Amino acid sequence: MKWNADLYDQKHAFVFKYGEDVLEFLDVKQGERILDLGCGTGHLTKQIQDKGAIVKGTDYSPEMIAQAKQLYPDVDFAVENAADFHTVEKYDAVFSNAALHWVLDANGAIHSVANSLKKGGRFVAEMGGKDNVERLIEATKLVLHNHGYNEQADSKIWYFPSVGEYATKLEEHGFRVTYMIHYDRRTELQDGEQGVAKWITMFGAQFLEGIPEDEKDQILAEITKKLEPFYNDNGQWYADYKRLRFIAIKK
DSSP: OOOOHHHHHHHOTHHHHHHHHHHHHHOOOTTOEEEEETOTTSHHHHHHHHTTOEEEEEESOHHHHHHHHHHOTTSEEEEOOTTSOOOSSOEEEEEEESOGGGOSOHHHHHHHHHHHEEEEEEEEEEEEOTTTTHHHHHHHHHHHHHTTOHHHHTOOOOOOOOHHHHHHHHHHTTEEEEEEEEEEEEEEOSSGGGHHHHHHHHHOGGGGTTOOHHHHHHHHHHHHHHHHHHHEETTEEEEEEEEEEEEEEEO
């Protein structure tokens, strides 16, 4: 999908702001070589560099990387596929925030990460976990089916694994999981009742592919109405996020 990097920074900054908490688990040490996998517009990559690491940020989106390079010209950024990347020098750590659930080839991503790490290197990440935005997905699929857009409704956009599922994959690729948690994180949406439509337009654009603009607006309005009893809390809207956070060590 084609990303709107400006909209991402302006209306969905919660993505990297929540990631600042994950950085504490990374525990950056001076001089370490660290890969920020799925770095988006590079805000956390810059913070990792400021902590004294030699960092590289990669993302599959050329738009995100272009924005990152413009914002932080002194940081190393590159367009790479998280499910299939290679590196000559090995990293001390691989960090990823809110990116791995976009990688449908989870085994490819974990394999690539394992190959990029030194023995004893750590993989520290947070991603969408099982049942993330479950209500939003259910409402979206229902409305799309009602409008006859069955192909869009059946779009496979994200991979939201359980603890057991992802821990097993990590272990199969030679990692020892030292910490993993699956938790609820109610997440504030921007601009009140418009937040649902903006979220879907930003992150779930595949649901809307090929739908005329006037009908698209109607569909988004119907989805918003279905979610209001669950998302609207006295005028502020919150999405039902569930996150999977982990630390894994390469054996």
